[in-house]
Amino acid sequence: MTVSHCDHITTIPISNLVDKQVLIGPEQGWNDYVMRRFTLKKEGKTPHHSHPWQHIIYVLEGIGNLFLDGKDYPLTCGSVAYVPLDKEHQISNTGDGPFSFLCIVPKEGDF
Numbered sequence: 001m002t003v004s005h006c007d008h009i010t011t012i013p014i015s016n017l018v019d020k021q022v023l024i025g026p027e028q029g030w031n032d033y034v035m036r037r038f039t040l041k042k043e044g045k046t047p048h049h050s051h052p053w054q055h056i057i058y059v060l061e062g063i064g065n066l067f068l069d070g071k072d073y074p075l076t077c078g079s080v081a082y083v084p085l086d087k088e089h090q091i092s093n094t095g096d097g098p099f100s101f102l103c104i105v106p107k108e109g110d111f
Contacts, residue, residue, distance in 0.1 A: 001029070002028040002029065006037060009021045021038075022035075023035045034105055036110065038101055038103055039099070041098060042095070044093045045093065049089065052086060053105055053108060054105075055082075056103070057075075058078075058080050058102045059099075060102065061077055062100060063093070064095065064101070065091070066089065067090040
């Protein structure tokens with residue numbers, strides 16, 4: 001069992017504009033999936049990419065965009081998205097403040 005707070009979980013810089021936290025995963029006993037929190041600073045974005053696993057997204061704060069399979073989808077606090085496997089996608093911060101979201105992937109999707 002794990003009970004914590006995101007303020008006490010290590011932040012991993014992915015780039016100058018993107019940070020990641022692994023909130024729950026195999027180290028905490030959830031062996032099949034990993035729940036991560038990403039925070040994109042102003043103008044931050046993930047690269048365009050695809051991978052052989054699906055994932056789900058839940059937006060915590062800010063204004064952003066999900067580019068998925070050739071189409072743009074605006075995201076705000078409370079937005080949810082399912083990204084199927086092998087679909088090209090990118091998440092970007094389109095607001096002036098931080099853009100944070102939870103992303104849950106199978107454990108092989110967290111590297």
